[in-house]
Amino acid sequence: SSPFDAERPLALPPNTSLERFKDFMRQIGDIVGSENATVISSDAELQHESYMDPSKAYDMYHITTKEYLVSSAVVAPRNVPEVQAIVRLCNDFEIPLWPFSIGRNVGYGGAAPRVTGSVGLDMGRNMKKILEVNTEGAYAFVEPGVTFIDLHDYLVEHNLREKLWIDVPDLGGGSVIGNTVERGVGYTPYGDHWMMHCGMEVVLPDGSLWRSGMGGLPNPNADPNAPPHEQKPNDTWGLFNYGFGPYNDGIFTQSSLGIVVKMGIWLMVNPGGYQSYLITFPKDDNLHAALEIIRPLRVGMVLQNVPTMRHILLDAAVMGDRKSYTNSDKPLTDDELDAIATKLNLGRWNFYGAVYGPKPIRDVILQVIKGAFLQVPGAKYFEPEDMPDNLVLQTRHNTLQGIPSTTELKWVDWLPNGAHLFFSPIAKVSGDDGVAQYEVTRTRCEEAGFDFIGTFVVGMREMHHIVCIVFNRKDPSSRKRAHWLIRTLIDDAAERGWGEYRTHLSVMDQIAGTYSFNDHAQMRLNEKIKEALDPKGIISPGKNGIWPKGYKKEDWAIPNE
Amino acid sequence: SSPFDAERPLALPPNTSLERFKDFMRQIGDIVGSENATVISSDAELQHESYMDPSKAYDMYHITTKEYLVSSAVVAPRNVPEVQAIVRLCNDFEIPLWPFSIGRNVGYGGAAPRVTGSVGLDMGRNMKKILEVNTEGAYAFVEPGVTFIDLHDYLVEHNLREKLWIDVPDLGGGSVIGNTVERGVGYTPYGDHWMMHCGMEVVLPDGSLWRSGMGGLPNPNADPNAPPHEQKPNDTWGLFNYGFGPYNDGIFTQSSLGIVVKMGIWLMVNPGGYQSYLITFPKDDNLHAALEIIRPLRVGMVLQNVPTMRHILLDAAVMGDRKSYTNSDKPLTDDELDAIATKLNLGRWNFYGAVYGPKPIRDVILQVIKGAFLQVPGAKYFEPEDMPDNLVLQTRHNTLQGIPSTTELKWVDWLPNGAHLFFSPIAKVSGDDGVAQYEVTRTRCEEAGFDFIGTFVVGMREMHHIVCIVFNRKDPSSRKRAHWLIRTLIDDAAERGWGEYRTHLSVMDQIAGTYSFNDHAQMRLNEKIKEALDPKGIISPGKNGIWPKGYKKEDWAIPNE
Numbered sequence A, B: 001s002s003p004f005d006a007e008r009p010l011a012l013p014p015n016t017s018l019e020r021f022k023d024f025m026r027q028i029g030d031i032v033g034s035e036n037a038t039v040i041s042s043d044a045e046l047q048h049e050s051y052m053d054p055s056k057a058y059d060m061y062h063i064t065t066k067e068y069l070v071s072s073a074v075v076a077p078r079n080v081p082e083v084q085a086i087v088r089l090c091n092d093f094e095i096p097l098w099p100f101s102i103g104r105n106v107g108y109g110g111a112a113p114r115v116t117g118s119v120g121l122d123m124g125r126n127m128k129k130i131l132e133v134n135t136e137g138a139y140a141f142v143e144p145g146v147t148f149i150d151l152h153d154y155l156v157e158h159n160l161r162e163k164l165w166i167d168v169p170d171l172g173g174g175s176v177i178g179n180t181v182e183r184g185v186g187y188t189p190y191g192d193h194w195m196m197h198c199g200m201e202v203v204l205p206d207g208s209l210w211r212s213g214m215g216g217l218p219n220p221n222a223d224p225n226a227p228p229h230e231q232k233p234n235d236t237w238g239l240f241n242y243g244f245g246p247y248n249d250g251i252f253t254q255s256s257l258g259i260v261v262k263m264g265i266w267l268m269v270n271p272g273g274y275q276s277y278l279i280t281f282p283k284d285d286n287l288h289a290a291l292e293i294i295r296p297l298r299v300g301m302v303l304q305n306v307p308t309m310r311h312i313l314l315d316a317a318v319m320g321d322r323k324s325y326t327n328s329d330k331p332l333t334d335d336e337l338d339a340i341a342t343k344l345n346l347g348r349w350n351f352y353g354a355v356y357g358p359k360p361i362r363d364v365i366l367q368v369i370k371g372a373f374l375q376v377p378g379a380k381y382f383e384p385e386d387m388p389d390n391l392v393l394q395t396r397h398n399t400l401q402g403i404p405s406t407t408e409l410k411w412v413d414w415l416p417n418g419a420h421l422f423f424s425p426i427a428k429v430s431g432d433d434g435v436a437q438y439e440v441t442r443t444r445c446e447e448a449g450f451d452f453i454g455t456f457v458v459g460m461r462e463m464h465h466i467v468c469i470v471f472n473r474k475d476p477s478s479r480k481r482a483h484w485l486i487r488t489l490i491d492d493a494a495e496r497g498w499g500e501y502r503t504h505l506s507v508m509d510q511i512a513g514t515y516s517f518n519d520h521a522q523m524r525l526n527e528k529i530k531e532a533l534d535p536k537g538i539i540s541p542g543k544n545g546i547w548p549k550g551y552k553k554e555d556w557a558i559p560n561e
């Protein structure tokens, strides 16, 4: 008898009887060991609340019914052959798998699957080795369970931070692989994680193993009798991305075409000097002028990294919850926002940047930066020493040099029982566009009864405008309004030609639908590739709106709570 | 009666009777107009000799029989719907198409197809508009026929070079699209062309039209009744690459999955200052030390661009032909090479770089660069003013700031009736690896009776080692030796774990075969995607070793001359 015999999951996989599911789980237990397989069988398992201890089975910050985006079981393979065996078993049983690495994808659905009753594949629990940190080549190879904090700690412990920096998102607890395959961003010059990846090892939907780029070329020192995943990789795998022939890596991002088991990521060489800074803009409508200043500086590489232009409330929320600022239950007014800014000695908009390199270089660049921004009346320049008590500035001083933290988590607690949802449209770096996005999103947030909290993350030639919809996860009305808000914003945005770069499970179909050029040519291509590589639709069905042949999208419409 | 009625092509497409071919060409004529369709029917059409006037139908620098890599006809569509109609017609007739943009892919096969009798699709002849140069966003959109020279001239004519620079390969006559989809390289900080592309419009093998990334999101100002290819694209198409969902752009590089009809490319903002330089290294064995110096400087971004370490003979060959240096018909000895270096006031190795930015920044960086390289005994630093007669330095002074030229073409004439073939392995940036590649390739070149001519092109974390095999195109023995040489080098390299980034038609199968990890997992994935998108194998069969289902690779083995 197996430990799973007694257990009935809260949700079975589609078209799967309990008997068949038990049979499946027995075989899963044989593959990974029963200690690495958990059937999600009771509401007690759906009680996670925080990024620090995230659920591996459902969306802690659900905006639809709690039981909808939930796994039937969570399975944690110990090595690559186990991943392969699981994938093959899922093909046999036609049971969908939802791989994740850490499950801290909060605001986008966490570890939850899109299809109720999918089997969650917890890649990070057992597979978390830092496989290599190559100092000369300035890259690392990691397994899915390696977090930004892990990788940073490794550098510190091995006295390597004098040589190499990593790039980190606002929070360091996520997976380097998970974040990168979702095309997440950080804030050093290496902030575009996908651009900086180099080399992938992927289990394909048929269970076979593929190495990208130069990884296709055997290392002459590899043991040809070793199983493929253990064969010493080519020396240039982490050095050159493209290899020979079609460059296929990108199809494994924001996709459902494979399970990434190893990845290389370029590390930044310590630039030999660093200075972070904050520039505050006193007025709400300074945003326009500031963005017009940012564009030429960023595209001209005077701004060397991924700086952010943060709305006052994002900073305020890191420093205190809503109650500490107001008793009002209406969205904060401009006067109230001004008062908060004054109280915190911040601007209505606050720009966090840094310069990199030896002092003479930094001085030249900083002079240009100050000369440009300080033309905005009332704008002020600060360095971290000027504001020892400014928690945000102190944190960003670390973030912008790749030192991870979890401080920013605090803004999630803006409301009691704080939960959040990200609305993340791409914006032109222009005053008109930024202000228009701010106005539309703020107006809608307020219409939904929420404060606007947001930040413009400035990439090479565009901004990821991250609107942080904070809601009360225990208040059904709050959840409902958050759901209404994001659905409404997606349509508002599409009408104006704005599209999102990434999204929550609940609105993947809607957003995919907005990328509709030429009768949904993008989706038709995606579906063709999906069908070719994963004919049974085993991996992450519904992810980013791509439904395998066997699924009717309508059947999987997200219920309103 | 049609103008094609009388014509019999030198080579018919596979499995196609003359009657059927004529029927096909009649319909092609209806699509593009007879003036845009040429049947390749006589040897008179196979007499091209030079990059400046390249053949659109065969490989001018063939190393197999001249008639093998040859098109049955060359067809030049005038617009996107014509491309779509041609692709559909080819599906009906099961006749393979070989798209190219300009056909200056010399050294890699030029415009010639891999499968004898394919129809060459000359994308550049009529489709050569610069669709947009966006000064604020620093990008351009171009059609296939736009060359680097065209794009540069546009900037100059519109007084935009004060604001924007392009990045150019050594020769400026190629297509921005053709070079970028082959993942070609240039030498400014934007030297990795593929990394800097943003936005593609592609005709897929079924004739449908796809726009990548943000191009999937309709522009609200687009006319929905216009044909898709004419619809005003989304404002962020050229600003943000990844869009939403799988990032598929890479599958259209070095591949046979589509025909690129528009592409966006990021332009570099004029950095506000520039200084090019040459550092000469007197001894052959200085290469080791120099590469060890380059690695940390490049990965640390002290070297801001793609510099090159050139072998003396590459420079010598630009300045004169072989006869001007020697009467010997044996490969030049070390003593002779030393003498040439001395005569030209160059080193055995010559490093061409540049620094970018305002003077104070350049000064700091240059100080570090000089301090590092000039530790090599005998190394010398020069700026262009120091060597007004050094043609290579004067040319690279332009190339490294994105000013195109065709000067480097001269090295092709090293031998009488000069032709060339590139062997392009990826190398670690390390003394050991670089020297090992130099030794292996030089030894084999000399074994084949050729001089070693080559350069190390230093990318972000690796080098494209470009070995320029110059041969006499009218001497069968010379062609044969070149063919032997590249085949032998590919195996030599693979044995040592070195793989090529791009290659000539004649050895695509061989190189694809070296990327054999895990029972050719890369090829199996490529074939699956090919089969899904192009079930009839219409587009570029055999390209980079990928053969559609209908083809037996063995039937298409490249004949020895």
Ligand SMILES: Cc1cc2nc3c(=O)[nH]c(=O)nc-3n(C[C@H](O)[C@H](O)[C@H](O)COP(=O)(O)OP(=O)(O)OC[C@H]3O[C@@H](n4cnc5c(N)ncnc54)[C@H](O)[C@@H]3O)c2cc1C
Binding pocket: A051, A099, A100, A101, A102, A103, A104, A105, A106, A107, A110, A111, A123, A144, A168, A169, A170, A171, A173, A174, A175, A176, A177, A178, A179, A181, A182, A183, A184, A185, A186, A258, A259, A260, A261, A408, A409, A410, A412, A540, A543
């Ligand atoms: C306060 C706050 C600030 C944040 N700041 C940022 C930020 O600055 N930048 C940013 O990018 N995000 C940010 N986030 C969002 C999120 O926390 C991070 O992106 C986080 O790294 C994602 O979670 P994860 O790494 O655990 O990924 P996971 O949850 O493990 O994975 C995310 C998804 O990626 C795919 N995936 C993961 N692993 C694999 C694999 N091995 N194979 C195939 N597919 C896989 C799956 O679809 C999975 O659902 C923030 C969140 C909060 C709450």
Ligand SMILES: Cc1cc2nc3c(=O)[nH]c(=O)nc-3n(C[C@H](O)[C@H](O)[C@H](O)COP(=O)(O)OP(=O)(O)OC[C@H]3O[C@@H](n4cnc5c(N)ncnc54)[C@H](O)[C@@H]3O)c2cc1C
Binding pocket: B051, B099, B100, B101, B102, B103, B104, B105, B106, B107, B110, B111, B123, B144, B168, B169, B170, B171, B173, B174, B175, B176, B177, B178, B179, B181, B182, B183, B184, B185, B186, B258, B259, B260, B261, B408, B409, B410, B412, B540, B543
């Ligand atoms: C002296 C010399 C120096 C050189 N230096 C460099 C250098 O510095 N860097 C470098 O990269 N190369 C270099 N080259 C090689 C070559 O000249 C360039 O790469 C050139 O840009 C390629 O030719 P093209 O642009 O005309 O491409 P094309 O011949 O038009 O296309 C090349 C291939 O790309 C694909 N392709 C082209 N257009 C399309 C399309 N629209 N849709 C789908 N597929 C398409 C096809 O497979 C085609 O065969 C050099 C060559 C010489 C002789």
